[in-house]
Amino acid sequence: MRASGGASPRPAPPKRSAPPTTTKLPVPASSSLAMPAPRLAHLRRLLSLHSPPPHPLAPSPPPPPPPSPPPPPPMAGAAQAGAATGSAEYEEVLGCLASLIKQKVRADTGNRGNQWELMAKYLQILELEEPITRLKVVHVAGTKGKGSTCTFAESILRSCGFRTGLFTSPHLIDVRERFRLDGLDISEEKFIRYFWWCWNKLKVKTGDDIPMPAYFRFLALLAFKIFSDEQVDVAVLEVGLGGKYDATNVVKAPVVCGISSLGYDHMEILGNSLVEIAGEKAGILKKGVPAYTVPQPEEAMSVLKQRASELGFHLWTHGN
Template structure:
């Protein structure tokens, strides 16, 4: 029996105590050693984003992903916090939410949250093996098996589509332009958090070069929001937005003086910047999905 047959046996019998362990071993086999310059050792004839598109086709998700109403967030600092705030706001508004973030601290399931809770082990295993078996059957010399983060990104889309979320909040893994999540063609709105020097061996050694990579998630005529940035970064963001006819706005930080003793869910003064961005992203999402007026009609 081939390895695919063994894998299939494990997921079909979820009572097997080693099935989750087996899934983790399978995931570990996808870890690659990236080379300098951001090029991976995966091989094949496709670029990263072309591979992502092919994987989505294999899983029958290529058209379905267009139905996800996505908030896409890049940046250096505060990506995870902004995504978490956005998820909490829209969940409180009554929407079924999906949240994909990275990295995880203890368990990979932390990356996939439905309505604020990490996905259950049973559901994770079901979606994991469905993706794994289908992709393993289709790999070729030209389209090798997905490396770890690409597989997890595809899995996130599979989970959110299958779970029929109203909104998917997707955090960029690294950079923007060439990130696996940038297979998203039409998000509802994009966000760029505070920018700084990170992953310089891949993104460049100036703030402007890094900003250019992050702005790679901008899509033509799709609204985008950022936070106050250093001029070197802001100039590039504005330039990239103009090139793609993107309405780019700067979200104001929340005023902590108006909180009347209330606390944000995350501590630190910088979180008022992230929360301000999240509020702008959510307001735009509500407006562009036709939910803004409905929400306040319900309140009234």
């Protein structure tokens, strides 16, 4: 209702409430969150932090968004595929290697000597006859533990400052595991480059009289090429099978030979007795080259000692 004779009165404005007060919780000096200043400064340097630490009760700031990837550089042609091109080429390399796997090689014991003699011709084709004479080789055969022995030997030599090459078999996932330079698997780029160098030369020079080398022989030749060109100080080679006719046994003057624990293995090729098997393993021993072994079964040890006597050197045995 309007008041008589004038305008209606304005309503009184509502009272404003006082702003809420915040209470800061002090952090006692004896709190477990406190840290000595020198240690905190050292931690900041380690973590590259240049701002003071947040209050322990303050909410954590949201993580920054990930940086945008840089745009690819302008490229043309097949090189534009980048890693995909390398990967495709590596698959082609693996396909070529697979073509060298011959099912009858391991079971064919009648011409092992003739097959092994082909290694000399392969070395000639690849111009490796002289380079492998400059390699300082540690050569290890055996039934059990030869791969571990090679790996430990390489690690010790590398820790002493030597540039090392290591050739072992088999591989678990990638064939490049068989070739190590200074403790690391050979890079894909280097593997591809050395592979094609060897593959192309052998393809041109081989035929009906001299066939392409089988899978393991090719890998051994590839190892010699890699270690020679990379100029390693020492190459540690694990025998693939047996010793006498193994592809790695083309090294005529290793610096040292080793034979790990002997037992029954590959009997369809090496023989049915420890005497026969030990005779095959002893095939890596060379005149004038120091040789070491571990305690062996009596019949195997007698074969190794007899071979050492024939070559005119003392066979060192662990523990003796």
